Each structure stands twice: as C-alpha cells, then as structure tokens.
Amino acid sequence: MLKVDAINVYYGKIHALKDVSFEVQEGEVVALIGANGAGKSTTLKTISGMLHAKTGSITFLGESISHTESYRLVAKGLAHVPEGRRIFLQMTVMENLEMGAYIHKKATKEELDEIFDRFPRLKERQNQIAGTLSGGEQQMLAMGRALISHPKLLMLDEPSMGLAPILVEQIFDIIRELHAAGTTILLVEQNAEMALQLANRAYVLETGSIVLSGTGKELAQSDAIKRAYLGG
Template identity: 80%
Template sequence: HTPSHNLVYKGLAHVPEGRRIFQQMTVLENLEMGAYLHKKPTREELKDIFTRFPRLQERRDQVAGTLSGGEQQMLAMGRALISHPKLLMLDEPSMGLAPILVGQIFAIIRELHQSGTTILLVEQNAEMALQVADRAYVLESGKIALSGTGRELAESDSIKKAYLGG
C-alpha cells in the first residue's frame, strides 16, 4: 500500500471534481505546484502547457480564483500534466462548463490519449465520454452494470435509451 502523497512519484496525476486549484495563487504558481517533483517547471514544460492551453499563457500572472470555470479546468489539467503522469485521472472534467468548453476539454482529452497518456475518466456526460473511451463501464449503485468498448456502449440501444436520450 502506497501512501497517497507518494502516488505522484509513481506517475499518477489527479484532476479532482471541482478542480481544487490554489485560488489565491497565480496561474504560474499553480503550474509550479504541479511540477514540485522537479522543483520548478522548465521553460519547455511551460511552453508545452501554454501551447495546449493558450488562455493560461495569457493569464499566467492572474490570480487563479478569478479565472472562469473553463479556465480553472484547464489550469487543473495543466497542473496535473506538468508532472508527466503515466496515468491521468479526471473526475467530472465537464462539470459546470458551457457546451463549447466541454467540447474543448474533450478535444484535449482525446489529444492527450493519442499522445500516449493513459487516462481514467469519470464522467456523467456519457455521450462525450463514450466518444473518447477505449473501454467504458457503466456503474449503477456502485456496481458495474455494463462494460465494453466506448463504441459498443455508444451503439447499444439500452445505453442510448437510458443515458443518451435516444
């Protein structure tokens, strides 16, 4: 059993529900907290994050608590990614976001996956989640009710009726 504070050393990064950024710190300081394993992010690491999330570069000196919900989600993801995780856990990344931002967040999730990052995604937006999932599990009362590939579940009549409004 590994103590939770040591999991980041093993390559685990978590973007919690509700984002939990450091509200009183700047965007840059939040990113620096994500890179604490290496003491400070390199220019290249910051460039990678700012390329992926250009809004964060524009707001790098802004206090994080004043960012919009979508910008805070991007910051939480950037903070997790700067640690170079082997496994990125995302808990409800679309919660409370406008539909256009949900699309942007899922485009980033798809790109991260395609670049080789393993992602564990917990998401109530079944339609978006199934579009990016290799494997999918539907939980009911804490138990696995259905499982399959993302495509299989997206095409399942029972899933369409119960979760996709079809």
C-alpha cells in the same frame, strides 16, 4: 497499466464500492460512467490513495499500490484531476502550475512552456489570480497542473462539469490530443455521449457495482445505456 481487483470501499457504514474490478491498458482511454452517487469519484479517490479499500487490490505498472500514499503515486506517474478542480484559488496561474511540479522539483521553463503551448489561454493569464478565471480556464489550469508531472495515467473526474458546450468541446479536444500524444486516460464523465465517443472501452457503475462494460461503441449503442444515460 492499472488493474483494480474486487475493491470494497466504505464511508462508515455506507458500502460505496462493491467488488469493483476493471482494467486500463497502456494507451487506452477508459470511461467510467454512471448516475450521481454511483461511486465514480470514490473509485478515482481510492486509486489515487485519498481513500483506502477495505478489501481488494489495486495494481499500477505491475506494482501493488493499495497502501501507497498519494504523493508517491504522483512520482510513479499517476495524476488525478479531482471533481471541482481543486486549484489554489488565491494563487496566480503560474503559482498553481509551479505547485504541480513540486513533487519532483520546481517547474522548469521547458515544462511550463509545454503547458503554455497546449493551453495558450493560461499563458496569457499566467499572472491572474486563479479564482478569477472562468470555469473552463480553471479546468485547463487543473489539467495543466496535473500534466506538469508527465503522468503515465491521467485520471479526470468530470472535466466538462459546468462548462458551456463550446468549452466542453475544447476540453474533449484536449483529452483527444493528450491521448494521441500517448497519455493513458481514465475518464469519469456525466456527459456519457461524448465520453463513449472518445473512449476505447467503458464501464458503467450503478450504486457501487460495475454492471456493464464494453467498447465505447458497443455501450453507445446499448439500449440500456441509451435509456439511462443518453436520453432515449
């Protein structure tokens, strides 16, 4: 479904991604793990067209998307929930969800009901100003907004960041359900333990390079991973 082939991305002189290559097959959950500053968010931003690679190529559903604008990618079925959620804090829950659908049209009642079924909390709070939602509720809103467009590939950048353990569990349950319902997922996570449990396959980024890959299970058992990311 997605093939990233030897991309090099720079911020001015900073070489943020060095020959990064990886793939996501249809129906998989693929995790991208790595320390702060490793290049995880840069990778997702480059895939979703917010940044452009200097060299290398990105293919989505058999088509080159290296030079495709973000809004076109959403229409092709690629959704990105960025780090820090980026919801519209001054708008209500409902207005945020309606914005998520605007790429193809205003959200239909069916589309909104589908999101409210998955996130009952958002239904209760549909008229609340998003900035006053709790962190977990804001994350649900960000995910709900991305799901309105029925993405084929959902890219999540640290969905558990800053959440209490109970909410982290909830967010991971939702990711599991989305996967079971057929959504392909590329997951960036600090919580390597939970990400590896969930992922079919995973890649480890270190200072802009992929240094390890394998099944979630293999990586969870690797000594190098245990030392670096799983606390022992």
